[in-house]
Structures are given as C-alpha cells and as structure tokens.
Amino acid sequence: xxxxxxxxxxxxxxxxxxxxxxxxxxxxxxxxxxxxxxxxxxxxxxxxxxxxxxxxxxxxxxxxxxxxxxxxxxxxxxxxxxxxxxxxxxxxxxxxxxxxxxxxxxxxxxxxxxxx
Amino acid sequence: xxxxxxxxxxxxxxxxxxxxxxxxxxxxxxxxxxxxxxxxxxxxxxxxxxxxxxxxxxxxxxxxxxxxxxxxxxxxxxxxxxxxxxxxxxxxxxxxxxxxxxxxxxxxxxxxxxx
Numbered sequence: 026x027x028x029x030x031x032x033x034x035x036x037x038x039x040x041x042x043x044x045x046x047x048x049x050x051x052x053x054x055x056x057x058x059x060x061x062x063x064x065x066x067x068x069x070x071x072x073x074x075x076x077x078x079x080x081x082x083x084x085x086x087x088x089x090x091x092x093x094x095x096x097x098x099x100x101x102x103x104x105x106x107x108x109x110x111x112x113x114x115x116x117x118x119x120x121x122x123x124x125x126x127x128x129x130x131x132x133x134x135x136x137x138x139x140x141x
Numbered sequence: 142x143x144x145x146x147x148x149x150x151x152x153x154x155x156x157x158x159x160x161x162x163x164x165x166x167x168x169x170x171x172x173x174x175x176x177x178x179x180x181x182x183x184x185x186x187x188x189x190x191x192x193x194x195x196x197x198x199x200x201x202x203x204x205x206x207x208x209x210x211x212x213x214x215x216x217x218x219x220x221x222x223x224x225x226x227x228x229x230x231x232x233x234x235x236x237x238x239x240x241x242x243x244x245x246x247x248x249x250x251x252x253x254x255x256x
Contacts, residue, residue, distance in 0.1 A: 070247040116183050126197040129174065131183030
C-alpha cells in the first residue's frame with residue numbers, strides 16, 4: 026500500500042525568506058503523480074504544484090518549486106520569498122491511476138506560519 | 142464560473158441519526174471524489190465517481206456510508222445511524238476530464254459533529 030509521510034507538523038518562516046517542506050512516500054509503482062495542496066484557514070484546498078513521476082525535471086510555479094528525488098521517494102516543496110498569504114496547511118499527495126480509477130493518498134500535513 | 146459547493150457547511154447530529162451531505166461539482170466535471178478529514182489529519186479517500194458510475198468505494202468505512210451521483214452531476218453522501226467517530230469534515234472534489242494529471246477542485250467541506 027502507498028503511504029505519504031510529512032514529518033514536520035508545524036513550521037514557521039519570516040516573510041521574504043525561503044522555507045522547504047518535506048514529503049516522503051512509499052510505493053512500488055513506477056508511474057504516478059505527486060501534488061502539493063494548500064489549505065488556508067477557510068479550508069478550501071487548492072493545488073499548489075504537481076509533478077509527474079516520469080519527468081526528471083523539477084516542477085516550478087512562480088515562487089513554488091519542488092525537489093523530486095524519485096529513487097529516494099522524496100518530494101519536497103520550496104517556497105521562496107514567503108508571503109503572509111502563504112500561511113496555511115500544506116498537504117503532499119500521491120496519485121496513481123489503475124483499472125479505470127484514481128487513488129489519491131494525502132499526508133498528514135504541515136502547518137506553515139509566515140511571520141511578519 | 143462557480144467552484145465546487147457543498148451543503149450544509151455545518152451539521153450537528155445526534156448519535157443514531159441519518160445525515161445527507163450534498164456536493165455540487167463544477168459544471169461539466171466528470172470525476173467526483175469524496176474525502177473524510179479528521180481534525181489535524183489529511184483527507185482520506187472515501188469514494189470516486191466517473192459521471193454517474195461509482196468506480197471505487199473502497200474507502201467507505203462501513204456499510205453505514207453510502208454515496209450516489211444519479212445524473213452525473215450533484216452527489217450526495219449519506220451516513221446512516223451516525224456515530225461519534227463519524228465526526229469530521231467531509232470534502233468533495235471534482236475534476237474536469239479523465240486523465241491522470243488532472244487537478245482536483247475542492248469544495249469548502251461540511252463539518253459534521255455527532256453528539
């Protein structure tokens with residue numbers, strides 16, 4: 026069975042600084058997808074960034090980038106130039122497609138607080 | 142356009158009562174997912190629909206949980222004879238098309254409290 030582990034329950038960062046959130050996963054699959062979702066205090070979850078496992082190049086979205094290490098099964102999120110609006114819960118998620126269905130597995134989350 | 146909506150936003154039930162939670166996905170979205178999110182935890186998969194077909198219900202915790210999407214749009218998650226351990230936020234998400242890379246759009250959730 027697949028598992029997703031986020032070992033940092035809480036983190037804080039000063040505004041404008043850089044922070045890295047860690048995520049490791051366990052799977053025997055070769056083709057899968059990885060996501061980072063952000064859940065602000067209003068609780069509506071939104072996608073931050075995604076990565077296909079078959080792509081070696083790390084995904085980037087503006088201030089957000091990932092460090093995808095497939096062999097190590099690691100998928101960390103780097104937030105550059107942190108802003109107050111980045112304060113939220115961040116969830117790492119693994120997804121695979123098999124037999125016509127989709128399986129999403131989420132980690133337990135990291136609560137990030139950006140300090141002014 | 143409008144995002145995913147869920148109703149009610151908050152529901153308090155006495156133990157043993159039946160509840161029905163509604164999800165309105167984004168118009169035209171084929172895929173629909175239900176998740177259960179306990180306090181301080183990540184979402185846990187409950188069930189998945191492709192149009193009106195329920196393709197995976199392996200995450201439903203017991204036969205007290207039932208989900209339907211009869212016309213391939215609105216979905217209802219029903220919980221019969223609620224128990225205290227059912228207290229959680231229930232999230233609904235929808236996706237446009239059936240490719241592995243697709244983004245899920247989440248609703249605001251329904252917070253269920255069972256007394």
